[in-house]
Amino acid sequence: MKNLATINQTAAVFLLRSLLGLIFFTAGYAKVFRWGIGKMYENTFKDYEAILPKFLVVFTAYYTSVVELIAGFLLIIGLFRNYSLYFLGSVLLIVAFGHGWKEGIWDLQHVVFRAILLVAILLLPQTWDKWQIDRYFKKGA
Helix, strand or coil: CCCHHHHHHHHHHHHHHHHHHHHHHHHHHHHHHHCCHHHHHHHHHHHHHHCCCHHHHHHHHHHHHHHHHHHHHHHHHCCCHHHHHHHHHHHHHHHHHHHHHHHCCCCCHHHHHHHHHHHHHHHCCHHHCCCCHHHHHCCCC
């Protein structure tokens, strides 16, 4: 029987990774399929055209929505974990910049919570993350 500490480590990383993946995936799903990126752009992103070039704002709307959807899903199943975390980290930086630039002082609760989960996953030993698809593609897994 496995050591309880080892099981707890594995479960903890799985829960962190799955939770962060679900948060991003559901946000991306809503933006892409429920509201549509075009409609979301008109309702949310268009305001940024006052401070940024339109092509950059349009790219950002599509980039953040698609990355949240795809990388969130990949995190849930544990495929390309590190790349997913890097892309999602870039989304958090974009959101922090955009809101901070536009509003100065703004509600950080969504960005900070996600950033804490993301950094925690990056800092925990990857050997603890045993319940993921990536393990099946590594030699000796």
